[in-house]
Amino acid sequence: MTTEELVQQIHKKQSFLCIGLDTDLEKIPNHLLEEEDPIFAFNKAIIDATHHLCVAYKPNIAFYEAYGIKGWQALEKTIKYLNVNHPEIFTIADAKRGDIGNTSTRYAKAFFEDLEFDSITIAPYMGKDSVEPFLAFENKHTILLALTSNQGAYDYQTKMIDGKELYKTVLETSQSYENAKNLMYVVGATKASFLTEIRELIPNSFLLVPGVGAQGGSLEEVCKYGMNNQVGLLINSSRGIIYASNNQDFAEAAAESAKYIQVKMAGELGKLK
Secondary structure (H helix, E strand, C coil): HHHHHHHHHHHCCCCEEEEECCCCCCCCCCCHHHCCCHCCCCCCCHHHHHHHCCCCCEEEEEHHHCHHHHHHHHHHHHHHHHHHCCCCCCCEEEEECCCCCHHHHHHHHHHHHHHHCCEEEEEECCCCHHHHHCCCCCCCCCCCCEEEECCCCCHHHHCCCCCEEEHHHHHHHHHHCHHHHEECCCCHHHHHHHHHHHHHHCCCCEEEECCEEECCCCCCHHHHHCCCEEECCEECCCHHCCCCCCCHHHHHHHHHHHHHHHHHHHHHHHHHC
């Protein structure tokens, strides 16, 4: 999916919601555990109930790897289901990979070619030669961790080096990478106060913003400081949507939670006109 196609979907659906499919067998409704593939059964029900309210889904790969081959097969079925039935959806492999040379290329092939994700999250710590192999894939997007929403982000990301916060160096340096047009960035919603300066450095890039909802981030604050004239935001909600209910009505409850956010997003999009 191209960036232009993603923007079209945002305006068509009046939503820039990304739903995190962090599927945990300990949290899904008990009746689904009787299914042959409980993880896929849960994901399919969530997708069927919410696909018209969001523009992206983001499986956190750890939640699938934790269950071995069965988890990986459930992930594969989930992405295939999305690509076949809802090709307008932008898919994000929240894998946070980061290695060098041929290793990065193999990670990229695994997620871009085998599983056919549209994008993947990448840790930038190892630098240029760990990121560019992902950027080499046409119409695929590399989402670089820039300023994350966890408390430990302050351990490194905001440290001053030569008079500049480290995350700003990541933003600036990555713009010089080959095929940098395929870059997006993770910026946590709990760091909304940083967005004005971030937009000065990367005014046109898409930002994937976790932390709205369960982690306390404000949708309105993120939009106020982070939205650009092409929207430029994908705001993720995981637990607040997919675990809105633990009963038979879990999919309907997820749709209600997603609809609540989508309506607020439509209001924010109206401010662009």
